[in-house]
Amino acid sequence: MTYEELKQRQNWTLEQKIDHAVVVVSSFMDKVNGNLYASVSGGKDSGVMFDIIRRFVNKDVPAVFCNTGNEYSEVVKFVRNTENLTVIRPNMNIRQIIEKYGFPLISKEQSRYINQAKHTKSQKLLNTRLYGGKKGIGKISERWKYLIQAPFDVSEKCCDFLKKKPFEKFHKQTGLYPVIGTMAGESRLRLQKWMKHGCNSLETNLIASYPLSIWTENDVWAYIRKFNLPYSPIYDMGIKRTGCVFCGFGCYLKNDRRFYFLKETKPKIYEYFMSLENNGVSYKEALRYCGIDFPDSMYRQLTLGF
Ligand code: SF4
Numbered sequence: 363m364t365y366e367e368l369k370q371r372q373n374w375t376l377e378q379k380i381d382h383a384v385v386v387v388s389s390f391m392d393k394v395n396g397n398l399y400a401s402v403s404g405g406k407d408s409g410v411m412f413d414i415i416r417r418f419v420n421k422d423v424p425a426v427f428c429n430t431g432n433e434y435s436e437v438v439k440f441v442r443n444t445e446n447l448t449v450i451r452p453n454m455n456i457r458q459i460i461e462k463y464g465f466p467l468i469s470k471e472q473s474r475y476i477n478q479a480k481h482t483k484s485q486k487l488l489n490t491r492l493y494g495g496k497k498g499i500g501k502i503s504e505r506w507k508y509l510i511q512a513p514f515d516v517s518e519k520c521c522d523f524l525k526k527k528p529f530e531k532f533h534k535q536t537g538l539y540p541v542i543g544t545m546a547g548e549s550r551l552r553l554q555k556w557m558k559h560g561c562n563s564l565e566t567n568l569i570a571s572y573p574l575s576i577w578t579e580n581d582v583w584a585y586i587r588k589f590n591l592p593y594s595p596i597y598d599m600g601i602k603r604t605g606c607v608f609c610g611f612g613c614y615l616k617n618d619r620r621f622y623f624l625k626e627t628k629p630k631i632y633e634y635f636m637s638l639e640n641n642g643v644s645y646k647e648a649l650r651y652c653g654i655d656f657p658d659s660m661y662r663q664l665t666l667g668f
Pocket residue numbers: 466518520521522524525605606608609610611
C-alpha cells in the first residue's frame with residue numbers, strides 16, 4: 363500500500379468506507395475461522411468498529427476491554443455497558459512501570475529512540491538514533507535530543523505492559539484474534555504498519571484486523587450521527603482522547619489541554635499521576651524539563667504564581 367492510496371481512499375464516501383470495513387472484517391473472519399474479538403477502549407473509534415461488526419457482520423463477536431486502572435471513570439462506566447464484554451487487566455501497575463522504565467512522553471517512536479540512545483551498548487544503534495539509518499530514518503528529532511541527558515527516562519514500555527501483554531495473554535487463553543479500531547492517518551507508526559500489511563495483518567506475530575484504517579475522525583463522527591450511536595460523555599467534556607488520563611504522548615503539541623482538563627475535572631487523580639517518579643524525578647518535574655504547557659509548568663509558576 364502507498365501513502366497516495368491512503369489519501370485516495372480517505373476521500374471515499376462514508377457508505378464506501380462502511381462497505382470496505384465490512385469486507386475487511388468478513389475476510390479476516392474467514393482467515394481466522396471465526397476466532398475473533400473486538401478490542402474496545404470505550405472510545406468512539408473502537409465503538410464504531412464494534413458497531414460495524416455487530417450490525418453488518420456478526421452480532422455474536424465478543425468485545426474485550428483492558429482496564430488499566432488509568433482511564434477516566436466515565437470511559438470505564440461507558441464501556442461496561444457494552445454487550446458481550448470481557449474485561450481483562452494488566453499484571454503491573456503504572457507506578458511500577460514508570461519507576462522501572464520511564465515516563466510516556468513525546469511520542470511512542472521518539473521515546474523509544476531516546477531510551478535506546480541512553481541505554482544501548484551498540485555504537486551502531488546509537489549512531490542510527492543520533493544521525494538516522496538508511497534514508498535518515500530512525501533518528502531522534504533535533505528538538506528532543508537533549509532528553510538523552512535528562513535525569514529521568516522516557517519510554518513507550520507502558521503500552522507493552524498495560525495493553526499488549528494482557529491482550530496477548532487473552533489470545534493465548536482463548537485462541538481469539540483482535541479487530542482493532544485504529545486509523546492509519548493517526549500516527550507515522552500506524553501509517554507504516556498499514557503500508558506494510560494493509561487493513562488485515564496475517565503476519566505470525568501480528569494477526570489482527572484494522573477495518574477503520576482508511577477512515578478519518580470526521581467519518582467516525584458521521585457514522586455516530588448516522589446510526590445515533592451512544593458514545594462516552596468525555597468527548598462532550600472537551601476531552602479528545604481515551605486511554606490513560608496522564609499519557610504524555612503528543613502532549614507537546616500546540617493547544618493540547620489534556621493536563622488542564624485532568625486537573626480541572628479530577629484534581630486528586632491529577633496530583634497522583636504528577637507525583638509518580640522515575641529515578642527520583644516526579645512526572646511534574648519531567649514535564650517541566652520537557653517544556654510542556656501544563657497547569658504546573660514553570661512558565662505558569664513564574665508568571666502567574668500558580
Ligand atoms: S495510553 Fe499512553 S500511558 Fe497508557 S499505555 Fe498507552 S502509551 Fe502508555
